[in-house]
Amino acid sequence: NAGVTQTPKFRVLKTGQSMTLLCAQDMNHEYMYWYRQDPGMGLRLIHYSVGEGTTAKGEVPDGYNVSRLKKQNFLLGLESAAPSQTSVYFCASSYYPTNEQFFGPGTRLTVL
Amino acid sequence: RKEVEQDPGPFNVPEGATVAFNCTYSNSASQSFFWYRQDCRKEPKLLMSVYSSGNEDGRFTAQLNRASQYISLLIRDSKLSDSATYLCVVTKASGGSYIPTFGRGTSLIVHP
Numbered sequence: 001n002a003g004v005t006q007t008p009k010f011r012v013l014k015t016g017q018s019m020t021l022l023c024a025q026d027m028n029h030e031y032m033y034w035y036r037q038d039p040g041m042g043l044r045l046i047h048y049s050v051g052e053g054t055t056a057k058g059e060v061p062d063g064y065n066v067s068r069l070k071k072q073n074f075l076l077g078l079e080s081a082a083p084s085q086t087s088v089y090f091c092a093s094s095y096y097p098t099n100e101q102f103f104g105p106g107t108r109l110t111v112l
Numbered sequence: 113r114k115e116v117e118q119d120p121g122p123f124n125v126p127e128g129a130t131v132a133f134n135c136t137y138s139n140s141a142s143q144s145f146f147w148y149r150q151d152c153r154k155e156p157k158l159l160m161s162v163y164s165s166g167n168e169d170g171r172f173t174a175q176l177n178r179a180s181q182y183i184s185l186l187i188r189d190s191k192l193s194d195s196a197t198y199l200c201v202v203t204k205a206s207g208g209s210y211i212p213t214f215g216r217g218t219s220l221i222v223h224p
Binding site: 035040044050056059094100103105106 | 120208210
């Protein structure tokens with residue numbers, strides 16, 4: 001039981017490049033989330049999903065897209081990376097009714 | 113007013129001390145409340161759920177005050193290993209989904 005995994009762990013991009021971050025969970029959770037964490041800002045919700053095939057915007061969705069084609073996977077895409085997207089990205093999953101979230105180890109992204 | 117507010121600290125306490133953190137929230141319809149612990153450069157991990165009746169887990173006690181819209185975390189007999197950032201999380205129902213909001217975290221440093 002791996003819990004929540006994220007790939008890659010680290011990535012350096014140049015401005016304008018694209019990439020996809022992968023989150024996978026093996027706990028059969030319905031809810032999945034993508035957050036970014038910046039110094040002094042706490043975790044901010046980018047997008048979330050309440051089930052396979054559904055996604056919704058969070059607090060800071062601009063510049064990101066997501067897809068949830070399979071229940072266990074939640075992908076975060078950056079179509080044209082900007083230096084402002086340099087951050088640590090965390091994925092999480094949870095289930096109703098407890099709403100307790102389980103986090104992946106994070107992806108450290110630097111955009112030059 | 114921010115949705116979820118915490119004193120960022122740092123709280124600098126000696127081993128064995130008792131320390132308390134508060135977290136205020138603005139949405140009276142909030143439903144679930146949690147404390148997470150985050151170590152430097154690691155993912156957040158659930159410390160405790162917070163129930164209306166209050167709950168205790170060893171040296172940790174969490175309480176919820178719905179009337180005043182705050183939750184608290186009390187740590188007794190602080191250990192060096194308690195040094196971390198403590199994140200308050202409040203979840204509200206929105207359009208059939210449950211949306212979590214994180215506070216920015218309170219930093220605790222326990223010294224010998």
